[in-house]
Amino acid sequence: MDETPHSAAYFGDTRDFWWNRDFLELMSRRWQLAEVRRALDVGCGLGHWAACLAPFLPAGCELTGVDRETRWIDEARHRSAAHPHLRCTFVTGEAERLPFADDSFDLVTCQTVLIHVREPVVVLREMLRVLRPGGLLAVAEPNNVAVNLVRSDLAVPVAEILPLVEFQMRCERGKMKLGEGFISVGPLVPGWFAELGLGQIESWQSDKTTMLLPPYASAEAQALVSEAEAMDRQEFWIWNREDTRRYFLAGGGEVEKFEDLWRRALARERFLLAGLRARTLDRTTAPTLLLVSGRK
Ligand SMILES: C[S@@+](CC[C@H](N)C(=O)[O-])C[C@H]1O[C@@H](n2cnc3c(N)ncnc32)[C@H](O)[C@@H]1O
Structure with a gap:
């Protein structure tokens, strides 16, 4: 049996360079992250996305990460020491059945997780369930093709x-047909947000390029x-x-x-x-x- 945890092939060091910090700062203002008291990162992996958002979350904010892989949760917990101003908790759980009560968070977010799941709308509905009324659902997903x-x-x-x-x-x-996710899911997300009845739907694109110069x-x-x-x-x-x-x-x-x-x-x-x-x-x-x- 293959015991390699999910996404192991995609957790190289390049993931540390996916975003420009000043762009995230701009997003943090657009999203009013300074107001967030309880945040949830779904499919948190090693905590790369949480680490991107952490500098913009206010002191004392509760940041929870959930992932189905215990190994990633252990590693994310370890890495979260880099954010001493936050109260970080990492738990094992399925995105389709989040182990949290309704209306628990001000911000529910994920990065490159919907691309891996069989039914992204089921996951989004679950993320919405644990989000408080008025709270922000924010996802970062690619169009890889x-x-x-x-x-x-x-x-x-x-x-x-x-x-x-x-x-x-x-x-x-084919991967999507097999129920293993669609890696170019990004452009479909706003439509799903509309179907799920979200308000103030907006979309942007990362301004980061990958530059290789000898x-x-x-x-x-x-x-x-x-x-x-x-x-x-x-x-x-x-x-x-x-x-x-x-x-x-x-x-x-x-x-x-x-x-x-x-x-x-x-x-x-x-x-x-x-x-x-x-x-x-x-x-x-x-x-x-x-x-x-x-x-x-
Ligand atoms: C590509 S990684 C992204 C990790 C992290 N969000 C980041 O941006 O670095 C996808 C993560 O989603 C997790 N995952 C995939 N399907 C899941 C599910 N159904 N429930 C919970 N976690 C899931 C994987 O274990 C993996 O850690």
Whole structure:
């Protein structure tokens, strides 16, 4: 049995560089985080998102994190020592059945969690249940297929890029069909907020780009290079081979096409990695990470 906890492949150091702090400060004013007394981070993982918001929460604020993986909860508890002005609690629990009473929190939030769940609306409804009337529901979720479409790979012929876009879209949809989440869920969230009856629905996009300029001296660039090397060692694309194959087939992909597409997908990443190793690649990408909020 695979005992690797959920999302283990996605908790590399690059996650520390997802947001610009001044952008979060702006969001904290838009969201009036200084007024929040009780906050809940759903699917908190190691607490990366909680750590982003922590500097803007007022002293004495109760920050609770919940995740279904005990290992992440232990680690998040340990890391929360970095926020001594908050009263942090981390508990194990399912996003679909949050272990909290109705109307318990002023802020309920999550980052890259709806992309992993079978029924995002069920989770959102549950987050809304534990939010007090007037409280803020705020989620950060990506549109991952967009990142691949906007890569400016002029050295790669269009005819080689398009099959990989189709490959990714089939895999994403197959993963969703299997009930394992839809990794480009971000743009769908405002509509769900409306369906659930939230008011003051607003959406924004992170202003963070990922900039790789030789010689990659910044801590962020070094984290990106290490991640690219680690993914190459593990033959990891967006997912590992076995999962990618399952998703591709479930998304209507033809079995005989898989090997070729998998090889091409890895080759494209290796082409970039070769440029990183040669210290010649400069690459700025703009991940599409949406922030959506509304009031109960
Ligand atoms: C990609 S990680 C995001 C972690 C954190 N929010 C962050 O931004 O760093 C997704 C997290 O959601 C948790 N998770 C996935 N499905 C869940 C569920 N149904 N209930 C509770 N936690 C869940 C995973 O264990 C993992 O820690």
